[in-house]
Amino acid sequence: METAKKGFFNKFLNGVERVGNKLPDPFILFVYMALGVIILSWIFSLFNAQVTHPGTGETLTIKNLASGEGLRYIVTSMIENFTGFAPLGIVLAMMLGIGLTEKVGMLDYAIRKTIMKSPPWLLTYSVAFVGVMGNLASDAAMLLIPPLAAMVFYKVGRHPLAGLAVGYASSGAGFTANLLIVGTDALLAGISTEAAKIIDESIVVTPADNWYFNIVSVFVITFLAGFITSKFIEPRLGKYSGEAVEVDVEEDPPNAGKGFRNSMIAALIFLVLVYLSVGFSWSPLRSEEGKVIPSPFLTGIVPILLFLFLTVGVTYGVTVGKIKSGKDIAAYMAEAMKDMSSYIVLIFAISQFIAYFNWSNIGIWVAVNGAEFLESVNFTGIGLIIGYIIFTACMNFLITSGSAKWALEAPIFVPMFMQLGYHPAFTQAAYRIADSSTNIVTPLMPYMVVVLTFMQKYDKKAGIGTLISLMLPYSISFLVAWIILILLFFYAGIPFGPGITPYL
Template sequence: MGMETAKKGFFNKALNGIERVGNRLPDPFILFVGMAVAVMIASFIFSMFDASVKHPGTGETLPINNLLSGEGLKYILETMITNFTGFAPLGIVLAMMLGIGLTEKVGLFDYAIKKSIMKSPPWLLTYAVAFVGIMGNIASDAAMLLVPPLAAMIFYKVGRHPLAGLAVGYASAGAGFTANLFIVGTDALLSGISTEAAKIVDDSIIVTPVDNWYFNIVSVFMLTLLAGFITSKFIEPRLGKYKGDAVELEVEEEDPRSGKALRNAVIAGLLYVALLAVGIFWPDSPLRGEGGTIIPSPFISGIVPIILFLFLVVGITFGISVGKIKSGKDIAGYMAESMKDMSGYIVLIFAISQFIAYFSWSNIGTWIAVNGAMFLESINFTGIGLIIGYIIFTAMMNFLITSGSAKWALEAPIFVPLFMQLGYHPAFTQVAYRVADSSTNIVTPLLPYMVVVLTFMQKYDKKAGIGTLISLMLPFSICFLIAWILLILVFFYAGIPFGPGISPFLN
């Protein structure tokens, strides 16, 4: 399996064609600037025909507002800053990253991931790699760079094919990206965009970071078992016995204080959770809602700062114990470093916020949602089959736009209002998006991490090419997507909530 075979056959020719098309797409920032301009032009054309739409909630007839009119240009100039600063995901994600970023910078995530894999017994190794890879998205994309080479090295040391370890590590971290036992930055990012999109139809609907939590928890265990099964039944038999000469990857020398630091961080985290539990279940707790409810309650609505403080507690404890935090200045410094990593995201959000604001103000989003819903109803295509069709559509879109946040920012203003018109909750549409986006991450040549993982792969097989990697990833990608669709069907028909109080349908 090498570069000689990677370019042969219809499938690889198709992948090469997709790569050429995708490489011609502009940078996501420029893409959304272009989309904002396209909305302006579309609003002008719509207004020429006096297009309007009846708002499904208020019954008010809304005209398509022309962004290129005097009023429209005034709106653009007067709201450009507030569109950006008032964009819901911006504050949520930056706040979450203050905690997550600090925890990553002091080295807690790297150490925990390495120890989780290295100390696994041989019979459990594959499943441990899969579990750690899936859970690794706590540290955002870092798991896609850390888990695959580490898993390959460990597989090699225990006499198994190193590419099998690399495959399950990359597949779990990349295709299992949306699943986690905890609430992470991705939940905050996507829910914020979903809320903004839902406002096109109903200002009162808020999608919180916990709205997909139950589904994500089940997904972790399902994908862990599935990844282990695929590796042992398909990947390793196909690879056979490894006969190459491996170039062992260097592992940074471990700080002797890290073990004690991790223990201290876990204890601090558990004490924080225990204190929080006491605060929730205390009689007449201010964290409960009216009548003592948890859903809704200040606890649910304030979940982002609660999670932020959890990461700060464990991160600061680990940093102090390992000697990386010696004063408050160090804490602020690590937080500042994490914000530097978010600079590209902040720039992208400026363009995304303008696009969504223009889409909403022009009423084009409402027009598409209402007329699209009427069309789907007229052809009797409104059930769960529509959701499955949307999942497949988004999975294919991943071959052109690999950024999950950028793609959701593009799709959410169209599909969230559209599915709301058909009675579906925005959080349910978000679940459909997440499983589609995650499952095909690992088979698109446009994902930046694919080149890095290919470099790791070539340390064990110098002839390996992008076709080699994709051929190893396809079984994971296809099986994950099918399994996730089936899991959505189970939740849908069994009436299992996708998150606290979240059903597929609007109340």
């Protein structure tokens, strides 16, 4: 029976890998999607398809992108579609600050010291917490934390693969959880805003709109990852009996400790200034009515975070000697922007696809008719949201890029769920927990092969199946726990972010 199960599981994984590998690169995928919208607009126009705008009552006809008018729009709007795409500027601005902090070594130092200095009884949960918070460094967390955790577990006499497992699971799930507002929040919020404009031009999803949910998620996922590791993963692995492994510990700059201390002091001073600018009724970043929700503070949260990370990164860099002049600051920021080159290329294709979807009126047609269908079958409650979460979790096996998948789904589901009364930020939260839960079990995740290489350092016979079997308990538990958490927020009326409830 075990052989049959193993055979079926392997066949399933092989099938997922085959289908996924046949999908084009995300950039080419969105080029095809844009071409698909052009063809669909032509077909819809043949039948004179129309839809009534729910907000204005105006009757809208599907516009043909393959017509002369459509060609003029494609040619004249291409640059504006790209440069005016909301996520582009927001994410690049965030990464100027976060990237500088990463390039001077401050994030790396904080991650390593937090894990390596944890007491043995707290080590598992420290790794989980650092893994979840590691998305400050974006994808780099999935490459830095698992091998570091395996090394620390090995040095204290625990099974290194248990450390690697909790490091990989928590950093993979961390893209929906953080105590701070990070680049992922800015990226997804920008795409959500563009999608929401199909129904209502005035709606803006800010990077802070899932913040409260993210904060609670940090502690839920940290506890769950630590508990699963201690109660299931380590007992299953048993005592490590592999060959002795030589582990190297990277040396820190001489003043790294002082640099970290100074950067934390600078961050504290900066946060005090932010509090003064928003904490009182007379504060300049409050609204004219003296409110925080809405206010210039929430609207300008990205520039505020940019300056926070610049303050921390420059302070650390100057103290450890990596920044000696303004030229060094610019060089590190430019280096961080190089890492964003693939994202910029992808955004060019995504922006055209969404613009065509909106201009042709296909987006609002799908939203209105999709919502009417769901209402006709009486499938509009929280069960619909749970169904959407499970659908996206399965989609993650084929498209692993979180931003690409949201850019594909948002123009369809955000307007549709808005028609049913759901806030775009609520739909975005549902998307994020689905995407993060199954990141770690799809064979198409590009970092899985790298993590497998780290695993084989301690177990020569380990394969993709070994890694996925370790990740499945985390993945299933995270998905179930997050669904319970979103239900708790939903029914208890807890805001997902400042002023954000499930309903519009």
